[in-house]
Amino acid sequence: MLRQVLLRLVTTLVTLFGVAVIVFVVIRVVPGNPVAMMLPPGAGPEDMARLQALYGLDKSIPKQFVIWLGGVVQGDFGTSITTRQPVAGLVLGRLPATLELSVMALVIAVVWGGIVALVGTRFRGGRAEAAIDVGNGIALSVPDFLWGLVLILLFGVLWPVFHISGRVSPSLDLPFVTNFYLFESVIRLRFDLWWDIVGHMLMPALALAFPLAAIVAQLLKQSLKETMHLDYVTLARTKGYGETRVILREALRNAVLPTLTLVGVQFTFLIGGTVIVERLFSYEGLGNMAIDAVINRDLPLIQGIVILFAVIFTAVNLIVDLLYAVLNPRLRHA
Amino acid sequence: MKLTRRSLLQASAATVALGFAKPVLAQAIDELVIAYNVNLPSWDPTVGLSGVNPTLQGFYQTVFDQFILQKPDLSPAPGLLTAWGWSDDRKQVWMDVREGVKWHDGSPFTAEDVAWSLVRVAKPETGSPIQFVWGTLTNHRVEGNRVIADVAQFDPTIFKWMYFLTGYVLPKAYYERVGAEGFEAAPIGTGPYKVEKYERNAFVRLKANADYWGGKPEFDTVTIKFVTDAASRVAEVESGNSHVTLEMPYEEFDRLKGKAGLAGVAKPISDIGMIFFNDIDVMTDPNVRKAAVMAVDKQTIIDRLLSGYGVAIDTLETPDYDAYDPSIKTPYDPEGAKALLAASGYGPDKPVKFKIQTTKGFKPKDYEIIQAIVGLWRRVGIEAEIEVYEIAKHFELRAADQLAPAAFYNWGNSVGDPTTSTGFAMYGPSPHSVWDGQDVIDMINPLWGEADEAKRIEGWKGVSRHIAENALVLPLLQYVQPILHDARVKVTPHASGALLPHLMTRA
Numbered sequence: 111m112l113r114q115v116l117l118r119l120v121t122t123l124v125t126l127f128g129v130a131v132i133v134f135v136v137i138r139v140v141p142g143n144p145v146a147m148m149l150p151p152g153a154g155p156e157d158m159a160r161l162q163a164l165y166g167l168d169k170s171i172p173k174q175f176v177i178w179l180g181g182v183v184q185g186d187f188g189t190s191i192t193t194r195q196p197v198a199g200l201v202l203g204r205l206p207a208t209l210e211l212s213v214m215a216l217v218i219a220v221v222w223g224g225i226v227a228l229v230g231t232r233f234r235g236g237r238a239e240a241a242i243d244v245g246n247g248i249a250l251s252v253p254d255f256l257w258g259l260v261l262i263l264l265f266g267v268l269w270p271v272f273h274i275s276g277r278v279s280p281s282l283d284l285p286f287v288t289n290f291y292l293f294e295s296v297i298r299l300r301f302d303l304w305w306d307i308v309g310h311m312l313m314p315a316l317a318l319a320f321p322l323a324a325i326v327a328q329l330l331k332q333s334l335k336e337t338m339h340l341d342y343v344t345l346a347r348t349k350g351y352g353e354t355r356v357i358l359r360e361a362l363r364n365a366v367l368p369t370l371t372l373v374g375v376q377f378t379f380l381i382g383g384t385v386i387v388e389r390l391f392s393y394e395g396l397g398n399m400a401i402d403a404v405i406n407r408d409l410p411l412i413q414g415i416v417i418l419f420a421v422i423f424t425a426v427n428l429i430v431d432l433l434y435a436v437l438n439p440r441l442r443h444a
Numbered sequence: 445m446k447l448t449r450r451s452l453l454q455a456s457a458a459t460v461a462l463g464f465a466k467p468v469l470a471q472a473i474d475e476l477v478i479a480y481n482v483n484l485p486s487w488d489p490t491v492g493l494s495g496v497n498p499t500l501q502g503f504y505q506t507v508f509d510q511f512i513l514q515k516p517d518l519s520p521a522p523g524l525l526t527a528w529g530w531s532d533d534r535k536q537v538w539m540d541v542r543e544g545v546k547w548h549d550g551s552p553f554t555a556e557d558v559a560w561s562l563v564r565v566a567k568p569e570t571g572s573p574i575q576f577v578w579g580t581l582t583n584h585r586v587e588g589n590r591v592i593a594d595v596a597q598f599d600p601t602i603f604k605w606m607y608f609l610t611g612y613v614l615p616k617a618y619y620e621r622v623g624a625e626g627f628e629a630a631p632i633g634t635g636p637y638k639v640e641k642y643e644r645n646a647f648v649r650l651k652a653n654a655d656y657w658g659g660k661p662e663f664d665t666v667t668i669k670f671v672t673d674a675a676s677r678v679a680e681v682e683s684g685n686s687h688v689t690l691e692m693p694y695e696e697f698d699r700l701k702g703k704a705g706l707a708g709v710a711k712p713i714s715d716i717g718m719i720f721f722n723d724i725d726v727m728t729d730p731n732v733r734k735a736a737v738m739a740v741d742k743q744t745i746i747d748r749l750l751s752g753y754g755v756a757i758d759t760l761e762t763p764d765y766d767a768y769d770p771s772i773k774t775p776y777d778p779e780g781a782k783a784l785l786a787a788s789g790y791g792p793d794k795p796v797k798f799k800i801q802t803t804k805g806f807k808p809k810d811y812e813i814i815q816a817i818v819g820l821w822r823r824v825g826i827e828a829e830i831e832v833y834e835i836a837k838h839f840e841l842r843a844a845d846q847l848a849p850a851a852f853y854n855w856g857n858s859v860g861d862p863t864t865s866t867g868f869a870m871y872g873p874s875p876h877s878v879w880d881g882q883d884v885i886d887m888i889n890p891l892w893g894e895a896d897e898a899k900r901i902e903g904w905k906g907v908s909r910h911i912a913e914n915a916l917v918l919p920l921l922q923y924v925q926p927i928l929h930d931a932r933v934k935v936t937p938h939a940s941g942a943l944l945p946h947l948m949t950r951a
Contacts, residue, residue, distance in 0.1 A: 144836075146839040153573065154873070192485040193644070204645070276646050392673070398645050
């Protein structure tokens, strides 16, 4: 087991290096020079050369990469061109917002999808299951940003109960020392702040959660259906257990394993989905920052964000694999 | 009361609704909330990309003062500088500094601040992108309440730059004490509002500067939310979460401005839409260029695609600019276009072909406008292939003089001087120009340093006429900026496009 973990860590490092190389080269090769964007009227070629040198873009790409990698090894991801702030501080400062949003969306998706799957399994073959299948189809076929627009229209404009933009009301004084606002508001027992933060997060979280909830529901329902035909489930029925108890106590534990793997994989996609949804809701997370960085061709910031996303993706995959091994005895003893 | 499942659900829903519900459209607006269309990446208005980004100037002019004030009609007025000018021999500039002004931290504003700010933006190492302008002044010195500098290279527009990009006065003592990073964290200026709270990518909360030399602004507290998505901005105002917003589809603007409780104002701003012609391939044929200009019915495009919000233009100078000449016209004439193309051997059956580049969604209906133009061109015998690119690619290609034969762009010129519109857009050696014709270069060269203002402006009008007669560029329209707002707020639009909270009052 330990050997497997170490092997995964090594492959993770290789993956991250590969991502770093690709991102570094690609964003410099595609058209869109940040210095060309900041040239004002009247600037001449010498002004362009001066700014290229100022931002280190006058060197060859391999040389730029070596300099950047040397900094990364020491924890220095460079300085953002647009904000003139250290990249590491910027991306780590925004990471908590994106993580909180993603986790909230994941929780909603798993709870919602789980309940729907259980209800669909309990009433399989009937109208309830048909309605659930139709609902799942709709949830899956509508992309998250469109769900966001629907939610804004419903709960932001027609029945304005949630906040349309931002992460917290500007008028509130925040006593937080971390950027995990939701978590810290609970720790500090500041439920007034918690309520305000949730009011800002619910719509983007729901927009992200709907498609994932549908996937969870479909897969778990299918797994449960298959499990319901196994001998040990039949045995439970012959013991006189009710259908609900059979599903919850007997079938669910085995049926949940494939769903767990899927949730892990989908969580990484969910974090990727925050890019558009955060933009739509002006949520101050990594995704929103990423779009600005791309528009402004803020090369160091793009690199920092992509590397962080890559770290999250590989870490989530690693955790899911380990969790799966723990829950599945066949893998644990392999 | 009997508790049923239905009543419990209803009670829960009501509780949630009441809990999250915000006071929407209360009677009096205590705190003005503006949904802005861009994020503010940096508080230093003099360096990097932010310094030359026209859409950010509204933030900066809210907190900082420029050397010279610019009124909503783009004309200059006394600000931190109360008077300014050149010596008779044009070897020196002098600037008189307003007395009694305080920085947001209460410290006195002095002539030293003005001199230091001018010196700082002239230094290449600060990252000032306009160093080439500020560097034309040297040997800055303070004599009492007057700042004097020597003119290293005469630039007739130097005082216009003092209310243009990077022309801001920053606090010398404070900046030197806190450094660049400290200034980003807690910026202070002499402007109408003080920064109270700033959340990157989220909002800035401002408090009125009670000591502002121009008078205390009407709203004590202003929150500017950064809402980059147009649909969300509209929803912000429609729901009452924000009181003012800008830049939305004109159809949405028309729909909402008549709605109860809402109002709208739409005025032309200093930005224009244009099509660059690169002097390569078929664009070296004057008949092709002239036909391409004559075949475009600008007014119909404005009416149909922009709901009438736009002003058709025939030169790169709008009616608000100093060198605008209403006598220069390039009328819509499709038959004339056909005749010109026929003279060069082209026609609807044998069209002249070239590529046109455009952004999509960067400016209102940019792609649709180009589609319409390509359709109009097709009728006279021009077959243009559309290539969509990002604005970043446009900048790079333009700087390298590698744009396609035709390329759509928008040009901003909030000081209205011909050098910063026609000049830099059409002067071959400029990295912003893709037209390299020597005739234009020769016409423009003497104008850069022309000291006689009337002669200078007449010279630029002559350049515009030459450009129009030879169809070296296709000017399209002056943009109109839609501002949607709560009916209880009176908004004074600024022709530069900056949305300024201190120009807003209670209706």
